[in-house]
Amino acid sequence: MADSPTVREAAEAWEALFRCQVGMMRRLQKLAEFKELNMREYDVLFNLGRCPSGSSRLTDLNEHLLISQPSLSRMAERLEAKGLVERRPDPSDQRAVLVSLTDAGRELQRRIGREHVRHIHELLAPALDSGELAQLQELTRKISAALP
């Protein structure tokens, strides 16, 4: 069972993962916490929240998102207008823009995050036990780590 996978095995596993993700997202997206900020916008705040330095270039941030660079550029603009993020030129590279959470942004991210996490638990807990979740985490991390 430790053989190198066939194309079919890879495709079927991916399909299962993808469908699982769609099913979860469809349910999560509609919940109350995403009324004031949709999931894409929340995802930006979330990613900024876990930046070690507290701020990130737009391009680096974009690596973690599925939206295009121009889209992120404008989303950052809107989030700034809402007072949730700050933009300032990168002192070490005049082309770049550093984005970081404002206090209000951090607070909103945490508030939404708490609800979000609670709902994730509600969806996953009936399906998998603690050990299975750990397995799932390990497998998906392995994939992420191996991506080119």
Add this chain to the structure above:
Amino acid sequence: MADSPTVREAAEAWEALFRCQVGMMRRLQKLAEFKELNMREYDVLFNLGRCPSGSSRLTDLNEHLLISQPSLSRMAERLEAKGLVERRPDPSDQRAVLVSLTDAGRELQRRIGREHVRHIHELLAPALDSGELAQLQELTRKISAALP
């Protein structure tokens, strides 16, 4: 290890799965097979392709997608204009519209699908062996099956 999971465990597993999905999608989306049809449109053809009856109501189809109902309605319109799908009234429910693949649609779906599957394999094979992919499939299917 078979305990009921904590909120944290659920959230961390979900985050790992989500990031894995984003990483995979970002790479897959840019490949040549999605030049003539983007992933969202391909996904519609794919879902129609595996409909047992060969056709599906818009609403049922929409269950498997992340786009909104009006968006799907218009996407179906565009796919019909391209000659890839057919729309006809549901004889058993005058409100509903049945969508199905045309021959051209089925052929395009298969052509894109072959490339797509090959690329999925390229991304997953270096990360997981055959048994691990089977585990991943089982875990994600369990989640899908348990969703409300």
Add this chain to the structure above:
DNA sequence: AGAAAATCTATGCAATTGCATGTAATAACC
């Protein structure tokens, strides 16, 4: 049967998205 509620799709419209491209700054090359 008839009224009220629910379901399925389509459409008006504003907002968001992506593509192609522009501008400015940095890196690479000779």
Add this chain to the structure above:
DNA sequence: GGTTATTACATGCAATTGCATAGATTTTCT
């Protein structure tokens, strides 16, 4: 050191998206 290539972000513009809602049919309830 100066030219070329690359990188980072912004912007014009057309296409797509979602929200709110309308229109039409079916289901439910009494």
